């Protein structure tokens with residue numbers, strides 16, 4: 001039996017970094033953002049439907065994130081239409097990953113886990129968190145997003161406090177050492193529970 005653990009947290013809270021730690025402890029990880037990257041790449045399943053809905057978003061046979069960000073900035077309702085195309089394709093990618101699992105724990109890194117109503121398919125959830133000013137500084141330091149783009153994404157996400165309240169476990173991502181210790185504790189708790197069950 002595989003324990004299916006959802007991993008979430010708001011933008012820049014440390015999901016990808018924490019997901020790699022779960023890998024270090026022997027969990028298989030599926031990353032929703034990485035799935036979107038595959039779908040947007042040349043030959044990816046999202047290219048044709050996106051080309052139909054947003055012809056201006058296609059550059060060199062792939063969906064361009066830079067173009068999409070401009071489209072969303074001009075028309076915030078575009079994000080919903082993008083999601084309607086992308087999310088069913090992401091769900092199919094996730095189902096293919098889950099069909100092939102050989103580890104005792106599978107981690108699904110899903111930015112919009114609670115917003116998307118994915119809890120029913122999960123055995124437990126982890127929310128990664130850091131103070132709001134740390135989050136803002138991390139996202140803006142990356143230099144891939146303007147302050148306005150950050151605000152648009154943030155406004156669409158469930159507040160951090162609500163995510164923390166809904167999660168089975170909360171992991172603070174202020175330091176790598178503390179986060180790694182928390183990941184280890186979660187993995188051990190799950191493995192103990194599986195042995196007892």
Ligand SMILES: CC(C)(COP(=O)(O)OP(=O)(O)OC[C@H]1O[C@@H](n2cnc3c(N)ncnc32)[C@H](O)[C@@H]1O)[C@@H](O)C(=O)NCCC(=O)NCCS
Nearest residue numbers: 010011032033036065068069082083086090111153156157
């Ligand atoms: C808006 C886009 C173009 C921004 O691309 P960019 O490369 O700059 O950022 P990236 O994809 O790494 O997203 C950064 C973070 O923003 C947040 N975010 C992304 N998409 C969304 C969304 N639809 N709603 C709320 N938050 C989102 C997530 O926390 C994500 O980790 C891109 O995220 C996109 O095409 N999103 C629509 C597809 C989607 O819903 N993806 C979410 C994962 S299923």
Ligand SMILES: Nc1ncnc2c1ncn2[C@@H]1O[C@H](COP(=O)(O)OP(=O)(O)OP(=O)(O)O)[C@@H](O)[C@H]1O
Nearest residue numbers: 010011012013014015016017138173174175176179
């Ligand atoms: N435990 C931690 N201690 C210190 N810094 C961290 C920790 N976790 C993540 N970070 C830093 O925070 C930034 C964001 O981390 P990461 O890319 O993992 O977040 P994310 O939630 O996956 O982001 P996004 O939602 O944008 O995809 C990175 O610069 C990373 O180095």
